[in-house]
Amino acid sequence: MDSGPCPRKVCLLLLSVLALVLSNGAPSRAQEKVYNVTSFGTVADGKTNNSKVKEPPEPRLAPCSRGEHEERMESGARAGESRRGLFAFLDAWNQACQHEGGDRRKLYIPSGTYMVWPVQFKGPCTGPIVVTVEGVVKATADKSTFSLDHWITFQYVSGMLINGDGTFDGQGPEAWPYNECGCKSLPVSVRFNFINDTSIRSISSINSKNFHFNVYACNDLEFQGVRITAPDESPNTDGIHIGNSSRIKIADSVISIGDDCISVWPGSKDIDIVGVHCGPGHGFSVGSLRKYPDEADVTGLTVRDCTMVGTQNGVRIKTWASTLKSTAHNFSFVDIKMKDVRSPIIIDQEYCPRGGCSNETGSNVQIKDVWFANIQGTSASQVAVNLICSPSLPCMSINLDNINLAYTGSKGNAKSFCAHVIGGSRGVAVNLICSPSLPCMNINLNDIDLAYTGDDGPAKSYCAHVVGDTSGVQKPPSCI
Secondary structure, eight states, X not given: OOOSSSOHHHHHHHHHHHHHIIIIISOOOOOEEEEEGGGGTOOOEEEEETTSBOOOOGGGOOOOOHHXXXXXXXXXXXXXXXXXXXXXXXXXXXXXXXXXSSSEEEEEEOSSEEEEOSEEEEOOOSSOEEEEEOSEEEEOOOGGGTTSSEEEEEEEEEEEEEESSOEEEOOGGGTGGGGTTSOSOOOEEXXXXXXXXXXXXXXXXXXXXXXXXXXXXXXXXXXXXXXXXXXXXXXXXXXXXXXXXXXXXXXXXXXXXXXXXXXXXXTOEEEEEESOEEOSSSOEEEEEESSSTTOOOEEEEEEEEEEEESOSEEEEEEEOOOSOEEEEEEEEEEEEEEEEESEEEEEETTOOTTSOOOOSSOOEEEEEEEEEEEEEEEESSSEEEEEEOOSSSOEEEEEEEEEEEEEOXXXXXXXXXXXXXXEEEESSOOEEEEOSSSOEEEEEEEEEEOOOOSSSSSOOOOEESEEEEEEEEEESOOOO
């Protein structure tokens, strides 16, 4: 007779029931439903227009309604194409996006090169979606598409992941000759409009006709490990352009292009840029601001632990000298290494790239609460720090902490130029040459200790038109 707490027969019965539950009755992980674009008739030869492929067998496709036909035409079809044509990429997206059931859904683009005309991938979807790109998605070079503002657009989607080490090739060299002035709008490679809770990981973008990535009205978007490339002379090929969006993070990425590596435009809030290599390119830019009415403020930008090599600018804030009012504040540029950067630190409130502007009234954008800290390296221009603020609305609380930039040219030491700036500096600083008509105010030097290694005597400091104070160690002796 069994004398333990569980009689033998009862224990064996319980174990059998438990094994049955574990093998058959326990809930399993949701399976992944994969929508492979090759199952929709795509041809990975880099030539076939995969926005439209050959017609499927008659029973598989009902005649299009007028609305369906118009939507497909918008995605890149030519007017003379059959209204029964199946748009492979768009059809695969729509089926993945609207998939019903508990399975996870994935749009899969395998290895190969796929020619795709302009297309819009629209939500909302019935649940989170993964877009895995392992091949090359190649834009058309047809001139009839150059007047569009997009090539690929993702719109009204939440909970999306784009990954897979694939590449978006914008075919920019075919279009750049039509924009030699840099003043025409060509298609943006990838647009994100009204996208939330989304990650873009390990994706490459090359040779965009215009911006590589445009982020508009998005929240909680992250770029992680992306690689963006175009020749340094390519026009308007901004890497990532952000506007009217919040909580955008760009991390551990490489951007080498012909315009701003990252541009932050009006309405941007809480933007975090970390571990990004920029160069060649025009650097990290806020603005230009206040060219147009109804522009929202820009607030909360952090650029940290980045490197910049051979860029035209380093970190820059630029505004037009217009009567339109707004605020740009709470920015920090920290722990940045620069090599042969032409203009490392810039505030330009007289921005007017093509001339003909009147700067008499000054800019009405209030720039305030800005930190430049631990920025070190070499400047390709003698003026390493160039702060030109508005005479009608001076910059407030501009702080420079441990700035160490050496001029690589033959004209002497690095210099700084300031106009209409209220702020302070500490740590290692360059020469202070401010405006004779409106001296720099409240410039503070704290614990400066620099030894000259030459044989012409001790180190010196030079200041012009500066009002401020000093404290702590001052080697060389302060000029303030």
